[in-house]
Amino acid sequence: MVLRPEHLTQPTLQPFLMACRQEISWFTKLETLVLMGWQVLRGRSTTSLRVWVRELTESGFPEFVRFAVGLDRDFDAVQAATETSWSNGQVEGQVNRLKTLKRSMYGRAGLNLLRARLLYQPVR
Incomplete structure (x- = not known):
């Protein structure tokens, strides 16, 4: 708590x-x-x-x-x-997402797969 x-x-x-x-x-x-x-x-x-x-x-x-x-x-x-009411939470969230993807892909595949995963946008 x-x-x-x-x-x-x-x-x-x-x-x-x-x-x-x-x-x-x-x-x-x-x-x-x-x-x-x-x-x-x-x-x-x-x-x-x-x-x-x-x-x-x-x-x-x-x-x-x-x-x-x-x-x-x-x-x-x-x-x-x-x-102020400004926040950089959205920016920090995107940076965290990109770093997590980069770490998970390290040593596994080439630049093309990494680029595809970074730019992927799910359909809503």
Whole structure:
């Protein structure tokens, strides 16, 4: 199961989260950063991406600091991904399909068969 923000309101998870908040001193800070990140990256927050990256950098968690450095390295692309509805999913799907076909054909047949399989379009 992938943990999502809406799962945090489930009654079975609440006692566990409360125990973590009470027993682990840094848990609340970590939880706040993760929830803020979910909201920022989904475009549902008034907090800017720049503020969240700064919070990650100053958090003191080495994993978050490294993540923030990676986000900052390509900040414009990350910001565009959070602010626009554009996606390159179709392109990535076609690239994946072509690479899979190429790997499956490696060493088996000539260029003509590979070309035929790559250009084949099933009838709908």
